[in-house]
Amino acid sequence: MPTLATTVDGLTLPNPFIIGSGPPGTNGKVIGRAFDDGWGAVICKTVSLDASKVVNVQPRYGRLRSRETGEIYGWENIELISDRSFETWLDEFKAVKDSHPDGILIASVMEEYNKAAWQEIIGRCEEAGVDSFELNMSCPHGMPERRMGAAVGEDPVALEEVCGWVMEVATKPVWAKMTPNVTHIEDPARAAFRAGCQGVSAINTIRSVIGVDLDTLRPEPNVEGYTTPGGYSCQAVRPIALRMCMEIATLTGREFPGRTLSGLGGIETGGDAAQFILLGSNTVQVCTGVMKFGYGCVGPMKDDLLAFMDKHKFETVDDFRGLSLPYFTTHSDLVRRQAEARAAKRAAEAKRMIKGDAEWSGDDFVDQSDALARG
Numbered sequence: 001m002p003t004l005a006t007t008v009d010g011l012t013l014p015n016p017f018i019i020g021s022g023p024p025g026t027n028g029k030v031i032g033r034a035f036d037d038g039w040g041a042v043i044c045k046t047v048s049l050d051a052s053k054v055v056n057v058q059p060r061y062g063r064l065r066s067r068e069t070g071e072i073y074g075w076e077n078i079e080l081i082s083d084r085s086f087e088t089w090l091d092e093f094k095a096v097k098d099s100h101p102d103g104i105l106i107a108s109v110m111e112e113y114n115k116a117a118w119q120e121i122i123g124r125c126e127e128a129g130v131d132s133f134e135l136n137m138s139c140p141h142g143m144p145e146r147r148m149g150a151a152v153g154e155d156p157v158a159l160e161e162v163c164g165w166v167m168e169v170a171t172k173p174v175w176a177k178m179t180p181n182v183t184h185i186e187d188p189a190r191a192a193f194r195a196g197c198q199g200v201s202a203i204n205t206i207r208s209v210i211g212v213d214l215d216t217l218r219p220e221p222n223v224e225g226y227t228t229p230g231g232y233s234c235q236a237v238r239p240i241a242l243r244m245c246m247e248i249a250t251l252t253g254r255e256f257p258g259r260t261l262s263g264l265g266g267i268e269t270g271g272d273a274a275q276f277i278l279l280g281s282n283t284v285q286v287c288t289g290v291m292k293f294g295y296g297c298v299g300p301m302k303d304d305l306l307a308f309m310d311k312h313k314f315e316t317v318d319d320f321r322g323l324s325l326p327y328f329t330t331h332s333d334l335v336r337r338q339a340e341a342r343a344a345k346r347a348a349e350a351k352r353m354i355k356g357d358a359e360w361s362g363d364d365f366v367d368q369s370d371a372l373a374r375g
Helices: 028-036 086-099 113-126 155-167 186-194 235-255 269-278 290-295 294-311 331-352 363-375
Strands: 007-008 012-013 018-019 041-043 061-065 072-077 104-109 132-136 174-177 199-202 204-210 228-232 260-264 283-286
Touching: 007 283, 018 113, 028 041, 028 086, 028 155, 028 174, 028 294, 061 235, 072 235, 072 290, 086 113, 104 113, 132 155, 155 186, 174 186, 174 363, 186 199, 186 235, 186 363, 199 235, 235 260, 235 269, 260 269, 269 283, 283 290, 283 294, 290 294, 331 363
Parallel strands: 018 041, 018 283, 041 104, 104 132, 132 174, 174 199, 199 260, 260 283
Antiparallel strands: 007 012, 061 072, 072 228, 204 228
């Protein structure tokens, strides 16, 4: 029987499904719930040293639904990082590790462009017992004036510097979370790896405007008649996330062998997860999916992934990780391959085409007739 158990950067996970940073990891209570329901690891909602600057608004979500079925396929949020005090988070980190000592607890952290602040938050989280870190270099909205989130992640030079500050003091594995709001995602990924990060996560949400209400003429989500661009997630972003994970995995294999990738973006089924793993992801994260279906969605996803593995006779996740990467090439190579395939087909048909009555064969009579009909 196949197994979903996997080890990534020294972290032993019962399965590759991770709660992505956001509302599903917003406090210790729900983090414990996620472990109870069987998630492989949990990344908390992003924390900072000073939560007083975090003030959320309502409403802060916008959703796109299928015209035919009403199913949600797109989700925008203008939500900020955690508004809970850092001291509260430290207490809850300790409590979660006491109640779920085997659960892999990953702290998502974000700070201003300040070396002392970044190093302080890493040290204090480690003292509280977290198992790993995800550096939020990618939130597309909220407090860019403080050089937080994507304001750093979109600048590979700044990103490498901040990751370097972290790696000077971190003793636990560190992943840097990538923003998709760049032309070439290889650039920030390369910067994170150069700084020494063990892995990267990709992708965070895509900067977006989800729509305009045609009755009020106001953009959504509507907060006192106004809004701000937010982060787009859910099924609709999966093709973009898959492409960017493929690019990062290709870079990793070529320049940074052994570094890891946690893939996310629209994952809702075990089949979705399998695609990310086939394109080089070591683990997969789910955030919006939990907001749509609840924490219990991990059960069917695990069953689906195991069924996929059983079908293809894969015993472990590593057995099929990256197997689809070799099938990407350039457009010019596609043209060459197709020309060669068509030429080979024509040659085979010409070989089957009879030249005289003595060449007719009873076994190949239909194929020989077809070849003559095509000329």
